[in-house]
Amino acid sequence: MEESFKKGEPPPLPKVEEKVILKLLKYKKKDYSKIKPLIEEGYKIAYSLSKPRYVYKIFSSDSIPHHPIFERSSFVALALCTIGEELENEASKLTKDGELLKGLIVDVLGSEIVEMVADYTNSLICKEVMEMGFYAGKRFSPGYGIFELGWQKNFFTLLPAESIGIKLLPSMMMFPRKSISFAVNIFKDEKKESSSLVCRFCDRANCEKRR
Amino acid sequence: MRKEELFELMAKAIIEGNREESARLAKLSLELNINPQESIDLGFAKGIKEVGAMWERGEYFLPELLMGAEAMKSAMDVLTPHILSGKSGSLGKKVVIGTVEGDIHDIGKNLVASMLIANGFEVIDLGADVPLEKFVITAEEVRADFICMSALLTTTMIGQKKVIEMLVEKGIRNKYKVLVGGAPVNEDWARRIGADGTASNAAQAVSLALSLLR
Numbered sequence: 263m264e265e266s267f268k269k270g271e272p273p274p275l276p277k278v279e280e281k282v283i284l285k286l287l288k289y290k291k292k293d294y295s296k297i298k299p300l301i302e303e304g305y306k307i308a309y310s311l312s313k314p315r316y317v318y319k320i321f322s323s324d325s326i327p328h329h330p331i332f333e334r335s336s337f338v339a340l341a342l343c344t345i346g347e348e349l350e351n352e353a354s355k356l357t358k359d360g361e362l363l364k365g366l367i368v369d370v371l372g373s374e375i376v377e378m379v380a381d382y383t384n385s386l387i388c389k390e391v392m393e394m395g396f397y398a399g400k401r402f403s404p405g406y407g408i409f410e411l412g413w414q415k416n417f418f419t420l421l422p423a424e425s426i427g428i429k430l431l432p433s434m435m436m437f438p439r440k441s442i443s444f445a446v447n448i449f450k451d452e453k454k455e456s457s458s459l460v461c462r463f464c465d466r467a468n469c470e471k472r473r
Numbered sequence: 474m475r476k477e478e479l480f481e482l483m484a485k486a487i488i489e490g491n492r493e494e495s496a497r498l499a500k501l502s503l504e505l506n507i508n509p510q511e512s513i514d515l516g517f518a519k520g521i522k523e524v525g526a527m528w529e530r531g532e533y534f535l536p537e538l539l540m541g542a543e544a545m546k547s548a549m550d551v552l553t554p555h556i557l558s559g560k561s562g563s564l565g566k567k568v569v570i571g572t573v574e575g576d577i578h579d580i581g582k583n584l585v586a587s588m589l590i591a592n593g594f595e596v597i598d599l600g601a602d603v604p605l606e607k608f609v610i611t612a613e614e615v616r617a618d619f620i621c622m623s624a625l626l627t628t629t630m631i632g633q634k635k636v637i638e639m640l641v642e643k644g645i646r647n648k649y650k651v652l653v654g655g656a657p658v659n660e661d662w663a664r665r666i667g668a669d670g671t672a673s674n675a676a677q678a679v680s681l682a683l684s685l686l687r
Contacts, residue, residue, distance in 0.1 A: 287535055287536050296536075362542055362583070363543065366539065366584065405626070433575035433628045433629045435625075
């Protein structure tokens with residue numbers, strides 16, 4: 263399997279559905295006419311200020327720092343995605359200036375848009391993996407379950423993060439905040455992928471994924 | 474228009490989250506020579522209390538709370554320069570708030586700060602990525618009543634603990650109510666580090682702060 267960096271910008275991203283925004287705002291009323299104009303404004307701001315970019319690379323499992331979560335895979339794809347810092351700066355400015363709801367809507371949209379960039383990047387990885395005759399597992403990110411946040415630093419030594427404008431802060435937080443790092447296990451054999459792969463290592467007995 | 478009618482309209486503007494109307498009524502009250510503090514206490518503040526009560530009853534949701542706070546701010550922006558002390562904060566209680574060192578998230582902190590202001594607290598917002606000692610130094614300087622710290626990551630929430638330890642070392646822990654918040658923060662963490670409480674959203678933070686004043 264070819265091991266080279268893949269970097270780029272996704273095609274225009276679809277519009278985040280209003281029902282998703284309302285859910286994230288925890289708004290449960292059917293009539294949302296009062297906040298609809300703000301959602302419309304939020305769309306304009308969020309999509310004009312988002313600068314989506316991604317970079318990923320597929321590594322052989324033994325060429326990256328060991329982690330139990332990679333133990334069954336032949337290869338591991340590591341990816342970084344961002345929408346840049348303009349959107350989050352505007353959301354902060356709006357909330358500081360007292361436009362709380364508009365700022366929150368822009369922030370919520372930013373979180374959804376960067377997830378879409380991650381989805382798109384994940385789809386590119388899956389396509390590449392399929393073409394090679396391998397199987398891609400689910401994506402997972404540092405800071406969730408047993409994949410410690412500390413592993414984040416390896417993304418930044420293994421990928422050219424600065425080429426898409428992402429920096430890692432000493433706290434392991436990424437800047438811009440609207441950035442996502444994720445890994446995808448790649449298997450020779452489909453049977454090796456198991457939805458309970460993470461669960462095997464994780465000690466959270468009441469986790470929703472176990473039920 | 475009778476003063477009482479105007480106060481009712483002020484409360485209504487806040488409940489409806491109508492920023493333009495609340496600013497208009499605030500200006501009108503000044504033209505009518507009504508004491509700005511009276512307009513706040515008997516008009517606008519009643520509205521924001523009702524917004525909080527409606528949220529407690531499940532009639533209002535987060536967006537409506539925020540709109541109420543925005544309308545309150547519009548009125549306060551008009552009235553504050555005309556209050557004798559020139560300061561906001563009808564409760565006479567000061568809050569030092571910020572996101573701890575190493576953490577650059579600020580949206581949640583901004584929402585809490587604005588909701589506290591709308592509910593009569595005077596807020597000194599230190600921003601994000603605040604050096605830990607700055608919380609203590611500022612609280613001492615302004616004689617704060619509350620220190621509120623936000624952290625969005627498990628790696629940065631330790632800063633909340635360190636600030637409380639600084640307060641203990643200096644023998645001034647009991648001078649302040651310390652509230653902590655952020656995605657990874659829960660009651661257990663707040664209790665373990667010796668904070669006075671935590672809240673899962675801006676409205677609860679206000680309720681908690683008010684309850685600690687009683």
